[in-house]
Amino acid sequence: MVQLGSCLLRGRGGNVVIRFALGGCTNRPFFRIVVANSRRPRDGKYLEQLGCLDPLPNAHGEKVAGLNLERLRYWLGCGAQLSRPAEKLLGLAGFLPLHPMTVTAAERLRRQRQREQQPEASPADSTAGPGTDTAPGTDTAP
Amino acid sequence: MLPALRRCRPGPVPLPALAAALGPGPFPALCPGWSPRAVPARGRKSRHDPPAKSKVGRVKLPPPVDPEELLVVLERYRQHRLVLNALRAEFRAEVLQKKREERLAAAGSLEEQEEHRRLMAWNDEENARQRARREERLRKQEEEEKRKKLEIAEKQARKMEAFVEEKEKEVLQLQEEAKNFITLENLEARIEECLDNPRNYNFAIDKDGRIVKRTVLS
Numbered sequence: 001m002v003q004l005g006s007c008l009l010r011g012r013g014g015n016v017v018i019r020f021a022l023g024g025c026t027n028r029p030f031f032r033i034v035v036a037n038s039r040r041p042r043d044g045k046y047l048e049q050l051g052c053l054d055p056l057p058n059a060h061g062e063k064v065a066g067l068n069l070e071r072l073r074y075w076l077g078c079g080a081q082l083s084r085p086a087e088k089l090l091g092l093a094g095f096l097p098l099h100p101m102t103v104t105a106a107e108r109l110r111r112q113r114q115r116e117q118q119p120e121a122s123p124a125d126s127t128a129g130p131g132t133d134t135a136p137g138t139d140t141a142p
Numbered sequence: 143m144l145p146a147l148r149r150c151r152p153g154p155v156p157l158p159a160l161a162a163a164l165g166p167g168p169f170p171a172l173c174p175g176w177s178p179r180a181v182p183a184r185g186r187k188s189r190h191d192p193p194a195k196s197k198v199g200r201v202k203l204p205p206p207v208d209p210e211e212l213l214v215v216l217e218r219y220r221q222h223r224l225v226l227n228a229l230r231a232e233f234r235a236e237v238l239q240k241k242r243e244e245r246l247a248a249a250g251s252l253e254e255q256e257e258h259r260r261l262m263a264w265n266d267e268e269n270a271r272q273r274a275r276r277e278e279r280l281r282k283q284e285e286e287e288k289r290k291k292l293e294i295a296e297k298q299a300r301k302m303e304a305f306v307e308e309k310e311k312e313v314l315q316l317q318e319e320a321k322n323f324i325t326l327e328n329l330e331a332r333i334e335e336c337l338d339n340p341r342n343y344n345f346a347i348d349k350d351g352r353i354v355k356r357t358v359l360s
Contacts, residue, residue, distance in 0.1 A: 104218070
């Protein structure tokens with residue numbers, strides 16, 4: 001079996017990244033928050049595991065994640081990059097500031113919900129109005 | 143960013159069907175100047191497979207971009223990156239501080255450092271002492287050699303003097319003897335003299351060089 005590890009890492013410079021490594025089974029994903037060289041495969045050899053994330057909500061409706069903040073600070077101090085989902089997770093956890101796209105997505109969702117509610121409200125108002133007008137009309141008609 | 147902003151700018155709609163298709167969308171006031179993509183993004187098929195018949199009239203367009211939202215999002219990104227870089231600098235300083243402390247701790251506690259300094263001072267003193275002794279020895283050696291050289295030179299000089307004296311003595315002696323030499327001028331006078339004073343050498347000598355007065359026969 002050919003070991004490609006050192007050849008990968010010595011060809012052109014890679015960098016250290018903190019990202020999610022996918023594990024688990026079919027229809028049951030599970031992420032490990034991992035520090036690795038960026039040119040390794042997603043689930044390949046990593047430098048250190050800094051935590052885990054269960055993307056499926058548990059019995060109480062929570063998505064559970066665990067983080068080793070001490071080692072995270074160390075690796076960030078050593079100059080590790082973050083992948084986008086890792087940044088978003090850390091923003092939600094409160095360790096880093098919230099990612100802009102988290103806020104933007106929330107705003108868009110809110111706007112969409114409002115837009116959905118308004119057409120429901122306005123047809124309901126418009127139907128209620130003529131409905132009340134016609135009802136006494138029909139009642140009054142003999 | 144620029145392509146996104148360009149997409150927001152109102153421009154001529156390429157197809158009339160587009161305007162109808164857009165209809166009362168989220169941004170009805172805008173007729174963005176998009177151009178449909180020339181080459182579709184790759185999926186299951188390779189670049190050499192032709193597109194399907196159901197996709198003949200299909201026009202794929204990039205997602206619509208709201209310029210206000212875009213500016214707001216860019217501002218948020220800028221601030222986010224500012225905070226992130228500040229945090230990274232903070233963590234870097236922390237890591238360096240920890241490394242420095244570890245190094246100092248590994249170097250040893252206060253007493254060890256004191257002892258180290260004392261020992262280094264003692265070592266320096268020893269070195270100085272040895273150096274002094276060595277210099278003393280070297281100086282003495284040099285003096286010895288100089289003295290010896292002087293002696294040899296003096297001896298040589300004396301030998302030369304003695305030699306010269308000997309030679310001078312010989313020369314003087316020769317000069318003295320030269321007075322008795324027979325020269326061409328003296329020749330005839332000396333011959334006359336010898337003939338006038340005959341000497342008798344008819345004697346024997348014993349082993350010690352004394353003249354023998356008595357012979358065995360007498």
